[in-house]
Amino acid sequence: MTDKMRNLHGREVVIGIFDYKPFMLLDYEKQPFFYDRSENTTEVTIDGTDIRLMLIFCELYNCTIQVDTSETADWGDVFPNASGYGLVGMVLDRRNDYGIGGMYLWYEAYEFMDMTYFLGRSGVTCLVPAPNRLISWTLLLRPFQAVLWMSVMFCLLLESIALCMTRRWEHSSNYHFNSWIGSLRFGCISTLKLFVNQSTSYVTSSYALRTVLVASYMIDIILTTVYSGGLAAILTLPTLEEAADSRQRLFDHKLIWTGTSQAWITTIDERSADFCLA
Structure with missing residues (x-):
């Protein structure tokens, strides 16, 4: 034998x-x-x-x-x-x-078969379109994440309430200044002006209202500075969409798989022992 x-x-x-x-x-x-x-x-x-x-x-x-x-x-x-x-x-x-x-x-x-010997390693290389650059109005929201935007909105709401309450009791003897509608309008408008670094024409003699205005202005300066830095970085460096570098992303991009042989298509399968994308 x-x-x-x-x-x-x-x-x-x-x-x-x-x-x-x-x-x-x-x-x-x-x-x-x-x-x-x-x-x-x-x-x-x-x-x-x-x-x-x-x-x-x-x-x-x-x-x-x-x-x-x-x-x-x-x-x-x-x-x-x-x-x-x-x-x-x-x-x-x-x-x-x-x-x-x-x-x-x-x-x-x-x-039903067996491999006698491996002579070398190979893999399937998928050629996919290059990721496109993201150009959308949503770029203005990308410097902050969703949780941080909620925190900013909550901070601005607290500023509006603080200015409204302080303005409400600044001149309690005057009916015009003592109205809740006028105080609420003053708080919201002043908060928006401070957030975009704009001055207000309102003249106050109350130290309490001055203190709240200064504190709100300092907080808004910090927020706008951080936002401006993040926005500048996003606009300077191009932001690309998600690359189709996996089976799921190929499916999400709705790309049609094709090749010179059926073998290249059947190899891109979840049951395959080896899967390579480059």
Whole structure:
């Protein structure tokens, strides 16, 4: 048994191949020629990285290579009843002894087959459109997050209430100044003016109202300074939309998957053992 493993005595080894550079190359003009079971002729030349490994194998163990190019469906696929078509189906039906040339980790195929040896690692590279630059009115809101915007609104509301209450009791003897509507209008307008760094024409002699105005103005200066710095950074550095660099993002972007072979499409699948996007 050991001698038969080391010397096959010229036994024919059938390889199912198709033209798939650089792993497998078919040529009907160059020499040397090999026997092709599909066309029943010897006028076919084979070459490629995987083919040369098989040629070296036959030199070492004294075997003869025969070619079968009858299947035109490339790698093919496997059906649930353990039958198939293409190169995979030829191996399952034992019409060929070896299946080589870019055999990737397809879950359906290896439920019924086994990988003899890995010759190298490969991955599927998806070419997707470059992310577009985000240009929208929402850029004005991006310097602050939602929680921070709520905090700013709450702070401005407290300023309005504080100015309204202080203005309400500034001149309690005057009916015009003593009205709640006038005090509320003064508090809201003064808060908005201070927030955008605008002065007010109202003259007050109350130290309490002056103190509240100064405190509100200092708080608003801090808020506007932080906001201006964040907005300047966003407008200076371009903001791009989310890149389609995963299966879910490919789906979210509604991109149609296409390729030169069905193998590239089936490899982008959640059941695949390996998934690579670059």
